Amino acid sequence: AIYESYAQLPKNKPFDFVIIGGGTAGSVVANRLSANPSYNVLVLEAGVSNRGVLDSIVPFFSDDVVPFTPWDWNYTTVPQPGLNNRSISYPRGYLLGGTSSVNYMTYTRGSSQDWDRYAAISGDDGWKWDNIFTDVLKAEKWVAPSDHHNTTGQYDPQFHNTTGVTSVSLPGYPLPNIDPRIIQTTKDLPDEFPFTEDYNSGNPLGVGWSQSTIDTRGRRSSAATSYLGPKYISRPNLHVLLHAKVTRLVKTGTKNGKPEILGVQFVNSTNTAQNFTVKARKELVLSAGSVNTPQLLQLSGIGDESLLSSLNIPVVVNNPSVGRNLSDHPRLTNLWYANSNQTFEAAQRNQTLADEEFDEWQEGTGPLVDSFTNQLAFLRVPANDTTFWSQFNSSTFEDPAAGDITPHYEMLFSNGIVPGAVPLPATGSFFNVITVVVSPASRGSIMINSSNPLAHPVINPGFLTEDFDFEVMKYAVHSAQRFVAGPAWSDYILGPYPGSDNTTMAGTEEQLGQYVRQNTGTIWHPTATASMSPVGADWGVVDPDLLVKGVSGLRIVDMSVLPRVPAAHTQSPAYIVGERGASLVIAAWN
Numbered sequence: 001a002i003y004e005s006y007a008q009l010p011k012n013k014p015f016d017f018v019i020i021g022g023g024t025a026g027s028v029v030a031n032r033l034s035a036n037p038s039y040n041v042l043v044l045e046a047g048v049s050n051r052g053v054l055d056s057i058v059p060f061f062s063d064d065v066v067p068f069t070p071w072d073w074n075y076t077t078v079p080q081p082g083l084n085n086r087s088i089s090y091p092r093g094y095l096l097g098g099t100s101s102v103n104y105m106t107y108t109r110g111s112s113q114d115w116d117r118y119a120a121i122s123g124d125d126g127w128k129w130d131n132i133f134t135d136v137l138k139a140e141k142w143v144a145p146s147d148h149h150n151t152t153g154q155y156d157p158q159f160h161n162t163t164g165v166t167s168v169s170l171p172g173y174p175l176p177n178i179d180p181r182i183i184q185t186t187k188d189l190p191d192e193f194p195f196t197e198d199y200n201s202g203n204p205l206g207v208g209w210s211q212s213t214i215d216t217r218g219r220r221s222s223a224a225t226s227y228l229g230p231k232y233i234s235r236p237n238l239h240v241l242l243h244a245k246v247t248r249l250v251k252t253g254t255k256n257g258k259p260e261i262l263g264v265q266f267v268n269s270t271n272t273a274q275n276f277t278v279k280a281r282k283e284l285v286l287s288a289g290s291v292n293t294p295q296l297l298q299l300s301g302i303g304d305e306s307l308l309s310s311l312n313i314p315v316v317v318n319n320p321s322v323g324r325n326l327s328d329h330p331r332l333t334n335l336w337y338a339n340s341n342q343t344f345e346a347a348q349r350n351q352t353l354a355d356e357e358f359d360e361w362q363e364g365t366g367p368l369v370d371s372f373t374n375q376l377a378f379l380r381v382p383a384n385d386t387t388f389w390s391q392f393n394s395s396t397f398e399d400p401a402a403g404d405i406t407p408h409y410e411m412l413f414s415n416g417i418v419p420g421a422v423p424l425p426a427t428g429s430f431f432n433v434i435t436v437v438v439s440p441a442s443r444g445s446i447m448i449n450s451s452n453p454l455a456h457p458v459i460n461p462g463f464l465t466e467d468f469d470f471e472v473m474k475y476a477v478h479s480a481q482r483f484v485a486g487p488a489w490s491d492y493i494l495g496p497y498p499g500s501d502n503t504t505m506a507g508t509e510e511q512l513g514q515y516v517r518q519n520t521g522t523i524w525h526p527t528a529t530a531s532m533s534p535v536g537a538d539w540g541v542v543d544p545d546l547l548v549k550g551v552s553g554l555r556i557v558d559m560s561v562l563p564r565v566p567a568a569h570t571q572s573p574a575y576i577v578g579e580r581g582a583s584l585v586i587a588a589w590n
């Protein structure tokens with residue numbers, strides 16, 4: 001059941017497992033562990049209920065759920081030197097389902113080489129693509145899109161599963177002004193923009209139809225609606241406490257010479273005066289996500305000794321890797337004026353039309369059944385582009401992509417300005433290519449600067465601090481320019497949108513560089529802040545079985561454990577980590 005207050009929580013039986021964070025991966029663990037009726041499972045979630053949150057339910061409203069709302073942790077980065085010292089918002093879901101309840105629902109798994117590299121880095125073949133593929137399938141419930149169109153050729157069924165948990169579908173609302181042009185461009189310019197039937201096959205390269213975590217009625221499928229859906233949340237041994245903000249992990253003893261961490265201290269998020277405690281009999285599972293997981297470790301004395309001592313936090317384990325190594329994807333919105341009256345802007349400037357679209361959505365039709373992208377592309381800078389590659393010193397440079405079928409950049413095609421991405425201009429219709437550096441070299445960090453658990457940590461993603469990322473972003477913009485210069489667009493694209501900040505993508509290389517630094521933000525994929533590493537390594541935070549190094553009883557299951565961001569949107573990877581993490585817990589206690 002779901003409880004709104006500590007008073008409602010049944011306390012007659014001890015909890016075997018306590019999961020911190022009812023987010024994407026944490027909900028998977030809660031679901032799989034509570035399938036065993038002899039395990040009493042508690043989830044402590046800081047945020048609010050996802051129930052009835054319309055902006056979280058309607059796919060096209062996803063831009064309204066965050067940032068700076070009651071469903072957001074409301075974080076901001078420190079000034080980013082690579083972004084002309086701008087600070088940017090850094091949203092994380094603050095409701096059941098975590099960030100799966102606020103994301104844009106794009107469903108991508110990464111390349112097989114991303115996962116094979118996790119196995120190589122961690123020294124555990126269990127993380128290889130061939131071995132995690134069962135976890136991929138366990139998580140996925142492939143469903144028909146809401147318009148039930150013929151999907152032949154838009155995906156490859158051999159890579160999908162219709163009997164898993166979270167709904168995944170192709171777009172449910174066709175965009176006749178741009179869909180055919182995008183597909184035609186894969187025929188007109190196949191060398192740079194080849195078509196791929198399914199980017200989730202392990203080889204993501206090419207332009208393909210978007211797959212999204214949207215159900216067959218055009219509603220968001222999140223970890224809360226799926227893994228904690230009615231079928232599961234009614235289990236008598238599954239307890240979810242909302243508004244429970246964990247402030248510290250507590251040492252409860254010593255086991256095998258290591259501090260045993262089975263205690264949790266938490267407060268009511270809305271009335272933080274009183275401290276509550278709870279203890280797990282078997283294990284604590286920390287699933288607070290890539291920002292809050294390292295923050296909680298540091299608050300609990302697991303982190304860099306010099307940092308902890310400077311804040312008067314007693315050191316439990318000196319581990320400088322905690323919070324370091326943050327790896328995230330920079331994102332840039334690129335706009336062109338479009339010769340169309342069927343773009344997103346139409347309803348944004350016309351309330352009657354917007355109301356009609358909402359009425360349609362209630363029937364499971366119309367444009368609001370999708371988020372913002374019907375097709376996307378994963379692409380590489382070609383190996384024979386010597387102008388590009390000769391910029392880097394060949395003796396020290398290492399391509400951050402995991403291998404030759406792993407993309408350097410992504411393009412997401414949108415039928416107008418994704419609401420909120422830039423202020424809506426008074427006039428004009430737009431075509432939008434969002435460019436993303438998906439195999440970045442830059443690294444950042446999450447560090448506390450206060451022992452107050454309610455203070456925000458210092459978030460520094462280090463965007464575009466490595467030249468490689470900056471050059472790939474410029475390359476991606478040029479690639480997008482070549483895409484819209486294809487013959488299919490000659491009567492559609494009217495010219496680049498210069499924007500309102502005096503920078504332009506259409507000028508000299510110098511001007512393009514300014515445009516990139518001034519307009520790049522994040523696509524919100526922080527990863528790797530509690531990275532796994534081989535058993536016995538002198539770096540890393542968890543072993544490949546996700547148990548925290550140097551302590552007993554504590555496991556981390558969320559996106560913080562992957563050693564670098566995959567070349568993918570990170571919710572499917574979070575579900576995969578959740579499934580594999582749950583299997584590891586179950587195996588340990590069998």
Ligand SMILES: Cc1cc2nc3c(=O)[nH]c(=O)nc-3n(C[C@H](O)[C@H](O)[C@H](O)COP(=O)(O)OP(=O)(O)OC[C@H]3O[C@@H](n4cnc5c(N)ncnc54)[C@H](O)[C@@H]3O)c2cc1C
Binds near residue numbers: 103
């Ligand atoms: C705006 C946005 C759009 C995105 N779009 C996409 C997309 O289209 N496709 C995609 O694949 N990915 C997308 N992502 C990223 C993806 O959703 C995340 O990478 C993924 O959901 C992270 O899962 P997680 O389990 O690691 O963390 P989360 O899902 O964030 O779970 C962490 C949970 O822990 C809770 N928590 C944290 N601290 C505490 C505490 N102290 N006490 C108790 N509870 C706590 C949080 O409230 C949260 O519920 C997007 C992200 C954002 C922010």
